[in-house]
Amino acid sequence: MLKGKHLIDPMDFTVEELDEIFEFAERIIQNPSEYSHICEGKLLATLFYEPSTRTRLSFEAAMLRLGGKVLGFSQANSSSAAKGESVADTIRTVECYADIAAMRHPKEGAPKIASMYASIPVINAGDGGHQHPTQTLTDLLTIRNLKKQLSNLTIGVCGDLKFGRTVHSLIKAMSRYEDNKFILISPNELKIPEYIKKEVLEKNNIEFLEVEKLEDVIDKLDILYMTRVQRERFFNEEDYVRLRDSYILDKKKMENAKKDMIVLHPLPRVNEISIEVDKDERACYFKQAKYGMFVRMALIAKLLGVDK
Amino acid sequence: MLKGKHLIDPMDFTVEELDEIFEFAERIIQNPSEYSHICEGKLLATLFYEPSTRTRLSFEAAMLRLGGKVLGFSQANSSSAAKGESVADTIRTVECYADIAAMRHPKEGAPKIASMYASIPVINAGDGGHQHPTQTLTDLLTIRNLKKQLSNLTIGVCGDLKFGRTVHSLIKAMSRYEDNKFILISPNELKIPEYIKKEVLEKNNIEFLEVEKLEDVIDKLDILYMTRVQRERFFNEEDYVRLRDSYILDKKKMENAKKDMIVLHPLPRVNEISIEVDKDERACYFKQAKYGMFVRMALIAKLLGVDK
Amino acid sequence: MLKGKHLIDPMDFTVEELDEIFEFAERIIQNPSEYSHICEGKLLATLFYEPSTRTRLSFEAAMLRLGGKVLGFSQANSSSAAKGESVADTIRTVECYADIAAMRHPKEGAPKIASMYASIPVINAGDGGHQHPTQTLTDLLTIRNLKKQLSNLTIGVCGDLKFGRTVHSLIKAMSRYEDNKFILISPNELKIPEYIKKEVLEKNNIEFLEVEKLEDVIDKLDILYMTRVQRERFFNEEDYVRLRDSYILDKKKMENAKKDMIVLHPLPRVNEISIEVDKDERACYFKQAKYGMFVRMALIAKLLGVDK
Incomplete structure (x- = not known):
């Protein structure tokens, strides 16, 4: 059961859990239209504290192609930086709005901290030179x-x-x-x-x-x-x-x-x-790159527990 | 009847009108799925001339959770600033695309001016140190x-x-x-x-x-x-x-x-x-923060007149 | 048949093809709700290497009002610029995610190059002082x-x-x-x-x-x-x-x-x-400006081949 889990480190999941994701991804690849509504009513927050267009678009396409919706930001703006909010506070606000979050951050460990405070699944979308699971x-x-x-x-x-x-x-x-x-x-x-x-x-x-x-x-x-x-x-x-x-x-x-x-x-x-x-x-x-979208579709669906 | 109104100043609405909004928000809180399609086919424009991620995400989540869609910008870009367009002209263009607008602006009174020219409801999402209704x-x-x-x-x-x-x-x-x-x-x-x-x-x-x-x-x-x-x-x-x-x-x-x-x-x-x-x-x-999303859901629905 | 074509130069289409687009736009204007779902399951990528809020919003509103979805970026960020990726590579990645792309670029000819590598329709949304079809x-x-x-x-x-x-x-x-x-x-x-x-x-x-x-x-x-x-x-x-x-x-x-x-x-x-x-x-x-949205709706639908 992957429902509700976070993905922070590439080694977070067992080989069996990875198999589960890959098998689901392959089912999506075979028949994408069958899965095009399974995230209806679900929101993905893309919290990109540094720009990474490719990764962000892949996550967004994944969620949209599952019938879900997306909100977020694509770079840290002066405002929130200046206001000095912690990642822990940000995720506790974002979880009011969204059902799952993908976080990119220049600082190693930031997504990990977010996951410790979050009641929604947090996916590390890259933290500095550290991990990019x-x-x-x-x-x-x-x-x-x-x-x-x-x-x-x-x-x-x-x-x-x-x-x-x-x-x-x-x-x-x-x-x-x-x-x-x-x-x-x-x-x-x-x-x-x-x-x-x-x-x-x-x-x-x-x-x-x-x-x-x-x-x-x-x-x-x-x-x-x-x-x-x-x-x-x-x-x-x-x-x-x-x-x-x-x-x-x-x-x-x-x-x-x-x-x-x-x-x-x-x-x-x-x-x-x-x-x-x-x-x-x-x-x-x-x-x-195309497999990247499909594996993110499978991952989001599994963490949200909407896979059939 | 709140349909078609603007919200610029926190005191724009009577106590009775506020009650109407709060009662509707409470109905949404009780049963969000019943209201998850009432804004279908409607577009919210988020016109953020200065970044305010929290407020923007709250508005966007509100609209998306009502089944509506969102477009807009999250900070004034050099382009439009350089081209020197007035807020009055911007809103008259945006109303071609969207059914309702939320405007954040560093200058006091900008959302008020927009509302004077707009044929769609305008919500003040913060104007300088002035208002944030x-x-x-x-x-x-x-x-x-x-x-x-x-x-x-x-x-x-x-x-x-x-x-x-x-x-x-x-x-x-x-x-x-x-x-x-x-x-x-x-x-x-x-x-x-x-x-x-x-x-x-x-x-x-x-x-x-x-x-x-x-x-x-x-x-x-x-x-x-x-x-x-x-x-x-x-x-x-x-x-x-x-x-x-x-x-x-x-x-x-x-x-x-x-x-x-x-x-x-x-x-x-x-x-x-x-x-x-x-x-x-x-x-x-x-x-x-969660109540913030719900009250914006109620507000948007009321101003659009799609509340049942 | 406009399906699968690109629009790079305003003169790319014959007078007859333009008529086809305008007639379809007029049908949409007459009865927008009839066309509000024809792009369901389709994704538009808005690749704006320089900001042009008005054009971007017009494209996004067009796609959203056809029932489609949108992803993209609104300005070139330091990251992708620094990484030095070519437009040819970008479009080959984006076509993994999206069904059609609108590209704005400060350099003349960039959308043309993208279209030469793309398997999805590419629309020039303005390239420098060159074209804006x-x-x-x-x-x-x-x-x-x-x-x-x-x-x-x-x-x-x-x-x-x-x-x-x-x-x-x-x-x-x-x-x-x-x-x-x-x-x-x-x-x-x-x-x-x-x-x-x-x-x-x-x-x-x-x-x-x-x-x-x-x-x-x-x-x-x-x-x-x-x-x-x-x-x-x-x-x-x-x-x-x-x-x-x-x-x-x-x-x-x-x-x-x-x-x-x-x-x-x-x-x-x-x-x-x-x-x-x-x-x-x-x-x-x-x-x-309103006609601008409608003509983009017709164009997107025609290039995707989803016009009825």
């Missing part, structure tokens, strides 16, 4: 749908593995399924943090490999998960320019990949995937 | 519901009584009911303006008392209406720091209050009510 | 409804004819109907561009006259289309102040106009139409 759900549903399994896969994750919360969560989540292997592709300065290696991979006896060059391993992958190397995070400009191009997926690199490999990306992409790849059937990052 | 309706419905009466009450208002428009409106509104008494609790610099004393209280032979310390009078109150002492309004920093703490409601002060006293606050609160008070059954400020 | 549709429907014809009219266009895209599009569009004449009223510095004269008017043997003073020609007009002289575009301040007042429509000038002339304006107006003119029956600029 519905992205992880999106990734998993995409893999499950396109590969027909969540186990026995060789998963390449490429780019900024040091700061990318999306990648960390994906590794943790996929480590719970059997016989997955990881190939971790990054520049030396941006390698996966030690605690992920120690406490997630080694602890669970997950096979993994760290490499520097995508071209050396692309032929081994069932899934290639690309991420951005964000200029603002850490480099001096010179390093950024030098390294950026080493992690660009292009047509040439794709030639060596398996015929049924899938390329994923949390989006937005800048130039880490060359646009010439978009037409390749294995490029699944826009499909992934 | 739906807050007053919220306060009254809350008192009516929780105390089962609007008369024969001893009402303490505490904090900034000089600039607080909410407090001024509450005093005016409650002065229209019989046998209410006021205890006005504020620092000397922030006492209630003379015109309220002369033209509202004394003129209507309302009993009132001015004191400096909350702890001296809390035992006498049926209602304690707390407000913020806003740093930006007037003090030098030293005075602000000295006085701020004198008007904080905490557990210790609550011990001397009546068992059935209710604590109200227009929210957001900063630290004028200690969070330890939140769990006290007499703390009703979050309930008050 | 739904304004042209609005103008044409207004004329068609109020004058009962789109041909055989003497049309005065007054104000900034050099930079005003609205005026250029109107001239092009009205040049496709028979026996229309134009009187082009502007200061010398702001005359209509040569290419409009050569490639539109002269090429199609359209009769036109260029004059400097509105009062000299107002008696000849069936339609007077007023536009703003925008301070920011070009003048030195001295010229602006000198010329501004030459193009103000007031009661006195209206005395010489035909009894059935109609005054149009794309709004917002600043002071180019004196407010004393508002009460004149010939002042049709607020009606025009």
